[in-house]
Amino acid sequence: MPFTSLRPKIKTILANENDEIDSRLTEVCELLQTNIGYYDWVGFYFANEAEKTLHLRAFAGEPTDHTVIPFGKGICGQVAISNSNFVVPDVxxxxxxxxxxxxxxxxxxxxxxxxxxxxxxxxxxxxxxDPFSVEDERFLEWVNEEVAKIL
Known part of the structure; x- marks a missing residue:
C-alpha cells in the first residue's frame, strides 16, 4: 500500500497556506485518486446542519450530479447521521x-x-x-484528522 509514502505528501499539501483550503482539498483528492489504483473517485462533502444536507466541496474523478445530498440519503447521507465509517463492498x-x-x-x-x-x-x-480494507479506513481517518487541522 502506498499509504505510508502518501502521508508526507498530504501533510505538505495541507500545510501550504498560499493555497485556499478548497484548492488544498482538491489537491489531496487528486493525489489519492491518481496514486491508489482502486480509488476511482475521491471527494470531500461538508455538512450544512441547518439544512441537514451535505455539500460537495472538492473532488477528483468524473464529475457528479450529486453535489448536495440530504442527511440519511445514500451512503454519505447515512454517515452524516451515524458518525461511523461505512464500507460498502458491493453497492x-x-x-x-x-x-x-x-x-x-x-x-x-x-x-x-x-x-x-x-x-x-x-x-x-x-x-x-470489495477493495477496501481496515488499512484504508485507518488511512482515511488519518487524512480527515489532518484536514480538520486546517479548517
Whole structure:
C-alpha cells in the first residue's frame, strides 16, 4: 500500500497556506485518486446542519450530479447521521445507495470530525468490488484528522 509514502505528501499539501483550503482539498483528492489504483473517485462533502444536507466541496474523478445530498440519503447521507465509517463492498446490495456512475462497484465513506463534531466526510468510489480494507479506513481517518487541522 502506498499509504505510508502518501502521508508526507498530504501533510505538505495541507500545510501550504498560499493555497485556499478548497484548492488544498482538491489537491489531496487528486493525489489519492491518481496514486491508489482502486480509488476511482475521491471527494470531500461538508455538512450544512441547518439544512441537514451535505455539500460537495472538492473532488477528483468524473464529475457528479450529486453535489448536495440530504442527511440519511445514500451512503454519505447515512454517515452524516451515524458518525461511523461505512464500507460498502458491493453497492448493488445496498437499497439506500445513490448511483454516481454505472461503473461504481464499491464505496467507503469516513466521517470528518472537528472538535468532536461530524462536519463532513471523505467519500471514495471504486470500480472494483470489495477493495477496501481496515488499512484504508485507518488511512482515511488519518487524512480527515489532518484536514480538520486546517479548517
Amino acid at each position: 448493488s446490495a445496498q437499497n439506500n445507495y445513490i448511483a454516481c456512475s454505472i461503473n461504481v462497484r464499491s464505496e467507503i465513506v469516513v466521517p470528518l470530525f472537528k472538535d468532536e463534531k461530524n462536519i463532513g466526510q471523505i467519500d471514495i468510489d471504486s470500480h472494483i468490488a
